[in-house]
Amino acid sequence: MTRPLLLVGQPLLAPLLPLLRTDHDVIALWETPASDQLRKVDALVWAGEFPLGRDLMDAMPRLTLIACFTVGYDGVDLPLARERGIAVAHAGNANAEDVADHAIGLMLAHRRWIVAGDRHLRAGAWTIESKMRTRSMNGARLGIVGMGAIGIAVAERAQAMKMKIGWWGPRPKSDLPWPRADDVAALARDSDILLVAARADERNRGMIDAAILDALGPDGLLVNVARGQLVDESALIAALRSGRLGGAALDVFDPEPTDPARWADLPNVVLTPHTGGATHEAVGRMAETLMANLAAHFAGLPLPSPVADMMLERG
Known part of the structure; x- marks a missing residue:
């Protein structure tokens, strides 16, 4: 059975790679994957505060999920994702x-x-x-x-x-x-x-x-x-x-x-250097939520923590 292919977006997410590789094939954006690899990507794991450019999304025609490891997702172009039928998930209220x-x-x-x-x-x-x-x-x-x-x-x-x-x-x-x-x-x-x-x-x-x-x-x-x-x-x-x-x-x-x-x-x-939600416990919950979002998506089930369009407040 072919495993889903994930693209992980930022080096700060590198500690997630061993966990993600238990159920998925994984490539890292910072290792400059070839264009033919990007065309096969099924889901993107992203740190939501970083802008997600249209060019990167264009390079992944099979993309069906943007899974933000973070609670925030302000870097994701939600209208563009919705237009392309791409689901967006985040870490909910983990921190x-x-x-x-x-x-x-x-x-x-x-x-x-x-x-x-x-x-x-x-x-x-x-x-x-x-x-x-x-x-x-x-x-x-x-x-x-x-x-x-x-x-x-x-x-x-x-x-x-x-x-x-x-x-x-x-x-x-x-x-x-x-x-x-x-x-x-x-x-x-x-x-x-x-x-x-x-x-x-x-x-x-x-x-x-x-x-x-x-x-x-x-x-x-x-x-x-x-x-x-x-x-x-x-x-x-x-x-x-x-x-x-x-x-x-x-x-x-x-x-x-x-x-x-x-x-x-x-x-x-x-x-303080953006450490408000950076506890060991919160990061653990974020990882659990990420894995649950990925598992549900590829099983055809509702996302445990989807992004609700047009939200202006945390939570």
Whole structure:
């Protein structure tokens, strides 16, 4: 029996090769496969944040599935896939709880001066006179942009911390206990902390712009665990430099990896290198979901974790 042929797209997915080869024939894009090999590819395993070009899809006329190892799939041209009858799968909510933990951690790190305090102590600057006061989480107003799986998981954690929660998303959700703002600007004006947890696409690129940052204000904190492209990064840096925004805690950037020089002289930021969902446990769940999507597809069964068209929020 002929085994399905998979093309694996990025070197960062190389650890998956032994697992994938148990049930499939596998070739790697970074090893520059010949055009006749690409013509035989049945499914593409892809890291969804990377743009998937039309030229590559054109080279694979037998392609019937794009299986994103990641939760995100913003690099995939969904209309083109739909036009060609190509199914698209992703990792579902495999890392939502871990990203939510990271988001809360970024808030705590910035608001309670944990990272800066560590540096302050190590530099020998801690004296009786220099003792700092930080801001409590209890009673802080948290605005969440994008109330999908990650946004809900953060709200549940924040509620346990006695924070006041509001949110905005493109569609009302009657089953949520937290109030939905009229728009992002209104949410920012009513928040001490604005968390970006929305799914990214070309329609919401730069949605957190200078006007939203001004609405959040000089005491406000912007936290982003979604995609860097959702924030106008130049406007963010300008707002931080001028003091129009109180601070930022970021796990994602535009582009990635970010140039550290952009942030070198901004002391009011906490930065992590897109590690919010990168836990051993989440990656294990992502691998299990990938294998389940592939097995179901080639068995002619419904995908366990298909991409729903036109989704703007995570989850």
